[in-house]
Amino acid sequence: MSQERTLSIIKPDGVQKNVIGECLRRFEQAGLKIAGVRMLQLSKNQAEEFYAVHRGRPFYESLVTYMTSGPVVASVLVGDNAVLKNREIMGATDPKKAAPGTIRRDLADSIEANVVHGSDSVENAKIEIRFFFPEL
Ligand code: AMP
Numbered sequence: 001m002s003q004e005r006t007l008s009i010i011k012p013d014g015v016q017k018n019v020i021g022e023c024l025r026r027f028e029q030a031g032l033k034i035a036g037v038r039m040l041q042l043s044k045n046q047a048e049e050f051y052a053v054h055r056g057r058p059f060y061e062s063l064v065t066y067m068t069s070g071p072v073v074a075s076v077l078v079g080d081n082a083v084l085k086n087r088e089i090m091g092a093t094d095p096k097k098a099a100p101g102t103i104r105r106d107l108a109d110s111i112e113a114n115v116v117h118g119s120d121s122v123e124n125a126k127i128e129i130r131f132f133f134p135e136l
Pocket of ligand 1: 114
């Protein structure tokens with residue numbers, strides 16, 4: 001097992017639903033350490049840059065609007081296999097397809113408003129951590 005770092009975002013719907021603590025509790029309970037946490041409001045430019053990989057997809061404009069609709073909570077999670085572990089805790093992108101006991105199955109409303117983001121690889125985690133936590 002390798003010590004990894006990954007980026008989590010509690011998205012605007014998660015913040016609105018008062019589940020910041022619930023999400024962080026689940027990360028900690030799974031053995032992940034929180035090495036940084038920050039609440040911020042993404043600008044349109046920041047959201048477009050963060051999701052640049054999805055530019056041109058049918059859901060891109062709506063995703064940027066949603067991600068800028070309110071504050072988000074970004075955190076750096078550290079632990080053994082943190083990237084995969086976080087993705088297991090989140091569950092599948094579509095809450096209807098997410099396994100029982102995952103954040104998205106338990107707390108999310110739709111494939112877009114799905115409460116949390118998590119880096120999908122160690123390489124992308126490095127880029128995403130730098131985006132939110134240039135000092136880390
Ligand atoms: P990902 O890069 O996999 O985290 O996807 C980015 C985000 O885009 C997802 O977490 C959803 O919020 C949103 N998203 C992904 N696929 C769809 C879709 N088919 N329809 C609407 N939103 C989507």
